[in-house]
Amino acid sequence: IGGDGDAFVEIGEDWSLTVPLTNVGGAGATAISGVLTSSTPGVVILNGVSAYPDLANGPLSTLAGGATASNTTPFSFTTSSAVPCGATLSFTLTVTYTGGIASPQAFNFSVVTGAPGTPVTFSFTGPPVAIPDGADLSGSNPGAPVVASLPVAAVVGNIYDIDLRIDGATCSTTGGSTTVGIDHTFVNDLELTLIGPGGSPTALAVNNTDGSGNNFCQTLLDDESAGANIQTVVSANAPFTGSFTPNAALSAFDGINPNGTWQLQAQDFFSQDIGSIRAFSVIITPAVCDAPALTSNVTATKAVTGGTLTEGGTVIYTITLTNTGTGTQPDNAGNEFTDTLPAGLTFAAVPPGGAAPAPTATSGTISGAGVNPVTWNGSIPPGGTVTLVITANIQAGTGGQTILNQGTVSSDANRDFTNETSTPSDNPGGAPNDATPITVAGGAVIQEIPTLSEIGLALLVLMLSAAAVLMLRRRTQNT
Numbered sequence: 001i002g003g004d005g006d007a008f009v010e011i012g013e014d015w016s017l018t019v020p021l022t023n024v025g026g027a028g029a030t031a032i033s034g035v036l037t038s039s040t041p042g043v044v045i046l047n048g049v050s051a052y053p054d055l056a057n058g059p060l061s062t063l064a065g066g067a068t069a070s071n072t073t074p075f076s077f078t079t080s081s082a083v084p085c086g087a088t089l090s091f092t093l094t095v096t097y098t099g100g101i102a103s104p105q106a107f108n109f110s111v112v113t114g115a116p117g118t119p120v121t122f123s124f125t126g127p128p129v130a131i132p133d134g135a136d137l138s139g140s141n142p143g144a145p146v147v148a149s150l151p152v153a154a155v156v157g158n159i160y161d162i163d164l165r166i167d168g169a170t171c172s173t174t175g176g177s178t179t180v181g182i183d184h185t186f187v188n189d190l191e192l193t194l195i196g197p198g199g200s201p202t203a204l205a206v207n208n209t210d211g212s213g214n215n216f217c218q219t220l221l222d223d224e225s226a227g228a229n230i231q232t233v234v235s236a237n238a239p240f241t242g243s244f245t246p247n248a249a250l251s252a253f254d255g256i257n258p259n260g261t262w263q264l265q266a267q268d269f270f271s272q273d274i275g276s277i278r279a280f281s282v283i284i285t286p287a288v289c290d291a292p293a294l295t296s297n298v299t300a301t302k303a304v305t306g307g308t309l310t311e312g313g314t315v316i317y318t319i320t321l322t323n324t325g326t327g328t329q330p331d332n333a334g335n336e337f338t339d340t341l342p343a344g345l346t347f348a349a350v351p352p353g354g355a356a357p358a359p360t361a362t363s364g365t366i367s368g369a370g371v372n373p374v375t376w377n378g379s380i381p382p383g384g385t386v387t388l389v390i391t392a393n394i395q396a397g398t399g400g401q402t403i404l405n406q407g408t409v410s411s412d413a414n415r416d417f418t419n420e421t422s423t424p425s426d427n428p429g430g431a432p433n434d435a436t437p438i439t440v441a442g443g444a445v446i447q448e449i450p451t452l453s454e455i456g457l458a459l460l461v462l463m464l465s466a467a468a469v470l471m472l473r474r475r476t477q478n479t
Helices: 454-478
Strands: 015-017 030-038 043-047 049-052 075-079 088-098 105-112 120-123 129-131 146-152 159-166 182-184 190-195 202-207 219-221 242-244 260-268 275-277 280-288 298-306 314-323 337-339 374-377 385-394 402-405 408-411 421-424 436-439
Touching: 030 043, 030 075, 075 088, 120 146, 129 146, 129 260, 146 280, 182 190, 298 408, 298 421, 298 436, 314 337, 374 385
Parallel strands: 219 242
Antiparallel strands: 015 075, 030 049, 030 088, 043 075, 088 105, 120 280, 129 275, 146 260, 159 219, 159 280, 182 275, 190 202, 190 260, 298 314, 314 385, 337 374, 337 408, 402 436, 408 421
16 A cells, blocks of 8 residues: 555555455355454554455365355555564454354454565584483483584574575585585484574474485575475485575574574484584575655545525535545544534534534444534545545525534644644635634514504504594585
């Protein structure tokens, strides 16, 4: 989502995950939902919930043939600076569904961080270390283990990959040869264990391999080797020159600090054959995390997009939150947007007893109907937008008034997973960061009934009395 664009997960980058699911059961699965979590400290889940399409069932007799589908919304995550470069991130996808009897199901997977740096080789240069012989041929009374120590220093970055190489200048199967990496007749006697700085972790690289030949010379043990596993060699392969995968994966050392004293431990489990550790190396590829730091930059515009704008009527605001930063605005603790209605506006139901208007949001979580202030929580990817719609009621007595309303964005500009930046919403087309106004139209105009003073009323009475006398005289004359 955000980072330097290469194929390696680096600290501070935002990554999306697509996790396919296959139905291998005998019943169809519907209403499928996945929740992504991580047990690794410093991993921040940006979007951890997604639905899946329904999956038809597969045949009961095999593990193949069922429908496969991916999450409809990408999962996404990032890491804080507390995660060391080269660390392995552990995730769990918990899937719930309808159908069958095994819901929920949990699936564990991991992601290694860092890009591979330049390999650095550290070689043992000490005197030969004799390997004590086993006490008998039972295999249950081995000789005492011995170690050859190898100091490692000045490596920048944790381990992305490590290989163990048993060296040697000139390879042969001669017993007691001084030019091989480990001279030992019948190497099946030996267990070879690589031990990390401080005694942990360890990896049993060679475990009494079946090869009964003599000596190890120029033997590379590499998890990614295209060669055979070292446990499959035979006597004819002696002195076992070439590239092999180890008995136990050396990835146990991935993500640790390589600096310190390493040890190659050798132990002989059977009598009659002896030898020494003479030359070996560890080849360390450090993890490199050099992606530029990401930022989020969330702004809000707030426009009047509807309503009657009259006393007792409504106003509709549309708020658009936009992230123009290079990284996702996380859903941090607290609210990412807050809007407190000013005097003159209310969420109270109109008419009384009716339903209070409820705000809406295109993603994230927004406060419920009738709640003031309106609050929104959620994440916004770089280049992404979220639209909020708030409907408020205009109180009586506000006709002719101009009401200003402005919300506040709380964002994490430096991506330390705390919303430390506060930015007011902006009215489009106005000055920067200005409030959004409405001018309320008045209600119906009440016409004033004219009135007379006391003198006016007296004159009106006299005029009416005179008119009555005049009309009475006319009637008398006509009779």
